[in-house]
Amino acid sequence: MATETAAAHGEEGGLVFHPMDQFIVKPLFGDGAVHWYTITNATLWMALAVIAIFALMVLATSRRATIPSKGQSIAELAYGFVYKMVEDVAGKDAVGFFPYVMTLFMFIVFANFLGLLPMSFTTTSHFAVTVVLALAVFLTVTIYGFMKNGSKFLGLFWVSSAPLPLRPILAIIELISYFVRPVSHSIRLAGNVMAGHAVIKVFAGFAAIAVISPVSIVAITAMYGLEVLVAFIQAYVFTILTCVYLKDALHPGH
Amino acid sequence: MATAQGDGLADATGVAEHAAGSAPGMPQLNFDHWGNQIFWLIVTLVAIYFILSRVALPRISAVLAERAGTITNDIAAAEDLKRKAQEAEAAYEKALADARVEANKIVADTRAEIQADLDKATAKADAEIAAKAAEGEKAIAEIRANALENIEVVAKDTAEAVITSLGFTADAKAVDAAVTSRMKG
Numbered sequence A: 001m002a003t004e005t006a007a008a009h010g011e012e013g014g015l016v017f018h019p020m021d022q023f024i025v026k027p028l029f030g031d032g033a034v035h036w037y038t039i040t041n042a043t044l045w046m047a048l049a050v051i052a053i054f055a056l057m058v059l060a061t062s063r064r065a066t067i068p069s070k071g072q073s074i075a076e077l078a079y080g081f082v083y084k085m086v087e088d089v090a091g092k093d094a095v096g097f098f099p100y101v102m103t104l105f106m107f108i109v110f111a112n113f114l115g116l117l118p119m120s121f122t123t124t125s126h127f128a129v130t131v132v133l134a135l136a137v138f139l140t141v142t143i144y145g146f147m148k149n150g151s152k153f154l155g156l157f158w159v160s161s162a163p164l165p166l167r168p169i170l171a172i173i174e175l176i177s178y179f180v181r182p183v184s185h186s187i188r189l190a191g192n193v194m195a196g197h198a199v200i201k202v203f204a205g206f207a208a209i210a211v212i213s214p215v216s217i218v219a220i221t222a223m224y225g226l227e228v229l230v231a232f233i234q235a236y237v238f239t240i241l242t243c244v245y246l247k248d249a250l251h252p253g254h
Numbered sequence B: 001m002a003t004a005q006g007d008g009l010a011d012a013t014g015v016a017e018h019a020a021g022s023a024p025g026m027p028q029l030n031f032d033h034w035g036n037q038i039f040w041l042i043v044t045l046v047a048i049y050f051i052l053s054r055v056a057l058p059r060i061s062a063v064l065a066e067r068a069g070t071i072t073n074d075i076a077a078a079e080d081l082k083r084k085a086q087e088a089e090a091a092y093e094k095a096l097a098d099a100r101v102e103a104n105k106i107v108a109d110t111r112a113e114i115q116a117d118l119d120k121a122t123a124k125a126d127a128e129i130a131a132k133a134a135e136g137e138k139a140i141a142e143i144r145a146n147a148l149e150n151i152e153v154v155a156k157d158t159a160e161a162v163i164t165s166l167g168f169t170a171d172a173k174a175v176d177a178a179v180t181s182r183m184k185g
Helices: A002-012 A041-059 A070-090 A092-115 A127-156 A164-206 A213-250 B002-008 B011-019 B031-165 B172-184
Strands: none
Touching (some): A070 A213, A092 A213, A092 B031, A164 A213, B031 B172
16 A cells, blocks of 8 residues: 555655555445445455464464474464463453453454555554454443342442542542543554554655655654554553453452 | 545545545544444454364363373373382392392301311311321430430440450450449439
8 A cells, every 4th residue: 555655646746645545444346335244455354364363273273283383382372371361360260251352362463463564454443443342341341240240340339448438439430430441442452553554654655755765764664663562562451451351340349 | 534524425425535545534433434344343253253262272272281281291200210210229229239248248158168178277287297296206216215225235345345455355244334334324
């Protein structure tokens, strides 16, 4: 996509920035309208994420070797990483949620890294995606919390360790913070990914000026390195926050 | 923002404009595309969930458990072998000590035997020597007795000869008596 835009704007001359064009959802075949079932570039990159996850987690582990190959080692590392996170943060009784948390982590980390390929489409840069992920966590935590603890789940909002007159005020604050969770949870991921990609595209726009282009390329390289870090860290943050919220559902109270 | 425009314009116009390669504002807030993304996201998540929960996670879990089991078994086997080696070493040491004791005993026995033989031989030799010595003494005594007798005879003969040469007639009996008395004296 970068070359495409660069070429288009090169003909126009001058500096034209379209840093957000990379996020446009387009039908993959033809130019028709985007219906809910249309196969779009978002569909393509989500499918590629599924294929990549399948390749790593199923094909690479197919030998079930006691002495693992490189691929199997990475798959085992991912398994151990998320499993330990769920166990340590959410508690031992939360391991039933491990496949669910693992699904979220694998999707986000693969979508982030696939999004770093040039010309690719980053599915996790869209609020449509992250809001669904965050809402799924929010609803899971809320529904499971009430199912498991009944009305005791409301103890999450009633800070029994605080002095009595403060408790109603704290309850309001806790309630607001509880409902802000899915918002921050989703915007943090999409915002980080989108901002990084947009900044790279802005630097790329400056490369049209011959004098600035070396600086621009160095800046893109540095930014790309940062984005690699962000891609993993944001997946990690999303997953660990999911575990923290699950802990609230399992063990409400402070 | 894109929403305002997306809502205001017909769907087809919006798409045409996007296809041209420039979207005003954030494409993320073009809610026309949310349905599409949410639908495909749910399909994706369900697919990943089934891949992971049905195939990948049980498999990796089994591999990890198997590996842990193998390692535990290997460590146990190694400890077993180590214990066996120590036992073998102890048995070897014991055999060595036994052999040493046995050897010492044999040495002592042999020494005692040799000593006994030696003592016996010494005693026998001593007895023989004593017998030989007694015999010798007896022979010496005999020889001495003979010699005394001979001396007496020689003395008488010599005395007679001396007397005769001096011109006297030797009285044999008187000479004998004189020689015998002298020899006793």
